[in-house]
Amino acid sequence: MKQDQPRPTPRAGIMDIEAYVPGKSTAPAGVTKVYKLSSNENPLGPSPKAIEAAREVAAKLDVYPDGTARRLREAIAETHGLNPANIICSNGSDEILGLLAQTYLAPGDEAVFTEHAFMVYKIYIQAAGAKPVAVKETDERADVDAILAAVTPATRIVFLANPNNPTGTYVPFQEVRRLHAALPKNVLLVLDAAYAEYVRRNDYEAGIELAGSSENVVMTRTFSKLGLGGARIGWMYGSAHIVDAINRIRGPFNVNATAIEAGIAAIRDRAHIERSAAHNEKWLAWLGAELTGLGLRVTPSVGNFVLIHFPDDNRRSAAAADDYLSARGYILRRVTGYGFPNALRMSVGTEEANRGVIDALKTFLKS
Numbered sequence: 001m002k003q004d005q006p007r008p009t010p011r012a013g014i015m016d017i018e019a020y021v022p023g024k025s026t027a028p029a030g031v032t033k034v035y036k037l038s039s040n041e042n043p044l045g046p047s048p049k050a051i052e053a054a055r056e057v058a059a060k061l062d063v064y065p066d067g068t069a070r071r072l073r074e075a076i077a078e079t080h081g082l083n084p085a086n087i088i089c090s091n092g093s094d095e096i097l098g099l100l101a102q103t104y105l106a107p108g109d110e111a112v113f114t115e116h117a118f119m120v121y122k123i124y125i126q127a128a129g130a131k132p133v134a135v136k137e138t139d140e141r142a143d144v145d146a147i148l149a150a151v152t153p154a155t156r157i158v159f160l161a162n163p164n165n166p167t168g169t170y171v172p173f174q175e176v177r178r179l180h181a182a183l184p185k186n187v188l189l190v191l192d193a194a195y196a197e198y199v200r201r202n203d204y205e206a207g208i209e210l211a212g213s214s215e216n217v218v219m220t221r222t223f224s225k226l227g228l229g230g231a232r233i234g235w236m237y238g239s240a241h242i243v244d245a246i247n248r249i250r251g252p253f254n255v256n257a258t259a260i261e262a263g264i265a266a267i268r269d270r271a272h273i274e275r276s277a278a279h280n281e282k283w284l285a286w287l288g289a290e291l292t293g294l295g296l297r298v299t300p301s302v303g304n305f306v307l308i309h310f311p312d313d314n315r316r317s318a319a320a321a322d323d324y325l326s327a328r329g330y331i332l333r334r335v336t337g338y339g340f341p342n343a344l345r346m347s348v349g350t351e352e353a354n355r356g357v358i359d360a361l362k363t364f365l366k367s
């Protein structure tokens with residue numbers, strides 16, 4: 001119908017944003033058992049202590065949460081040896097990434113990220129009215145020299161997902177330091193370490209030291225990959241002046257009471273986190289070896305997922321594999337929007353799910 005009445009119009013640029021499409025969570029009708037491997041959740045589930053804490057808070061849901069999430073910040077600070085005053089908690093780390101963009105970007109500014117980087121950076125940059133600048137990666141890995149070459153006098157933020165989603169590749173910390181050293185001091189370096197708990201590499205650091213010792217670096221983290229995706233808890237660590245600026249626009253009660261209590265219990269349950277990381281280490285290696293054995297290329301991942309590349313024929317393409325696996329209850333993630341039209345991202349799952357996918361792919365590739 002033709003629109004002839006005036007109506008509210010979004011700000012310039014909003015309708016150019018392509019909305020984020022989350023991983024699928026359902027299988028075709030008739031599939032009884034579903035293995036959701038599309039959102040990099042923890043196959044071991046939430047910490048039992050977090051479940052208990054969430055149950056206990058249920059009776060007190062009439063009361064507003066502490067707007068500063070002080071006890072959660074203290075629990076995080078205690079675990080990582082930080083000053084709680086330099087931490088902000090958020091409704092998932094997505095929220096803090098958005099708040100950073102809103103705080104530091106304006107129309108005319110630029111923000112840099114890499115070509116296969118986590119997609120919300122671009123969305124938040126555009127939402128702030130700034131210009132997204134995507135730079136080429138080398139071998140599906142962020143390239144420090146390419147990032148530096150893209151920095152102009154208009155650049156205000158560099159977003160670096162380390163490790164990145166959906167590739168799973170990481171930038172060794174010496175390289176991150178080199179990037180930071182060469183950036184102008186007025187450019188904010190956002191180190192998004194959503195998968196830090198899973199990384200097992202001696203040359204990797206999440207960014208705590210750099211964020212603690214520089215005025216223009218923050219590190220963002222999440223509880224989502226540790227078993228609390230549904231609770232929505234993220235956090236940022238950075239200088240007091242950044243914390244102060246963000247707190248001025250942060251929603252007054254952005255982290256809900258259930259998230260606060262579940263989060264405190266979860267981060268103190270080190271045994272559950274270690275079990276989750278050990279499970280991941282074992283099955284990440286196993287999946288890599290099995291998939292390679294099937295003749296599929298896998299991007300080397302240090303996260304809790306693998307990016308699987310499919311052959312260039314229609315019969316054995318990523319789309320065909322996705323249909324085949326979905327019909328059997330294995331829900332992987334299409335990553336066309338990330339610049340990988342012929343790949344699927346698979347979260348490391350339970351033993352049953354991992355073995356099931358490999359068995360299904362064996363038959364699929366032969367058929």
Ligand SMILES: Cc1ncc(COP(=O)(O)O)c(C=O)c1O
Nearest residue numbers: 092093094118161165194222224
């Ligand atoms: C690299 C990266 N950063 C941030 C997030 C956001 O996680 P959340 O908002 O659940 O904390 C994700 C989620 O997939 C991610 O992959």
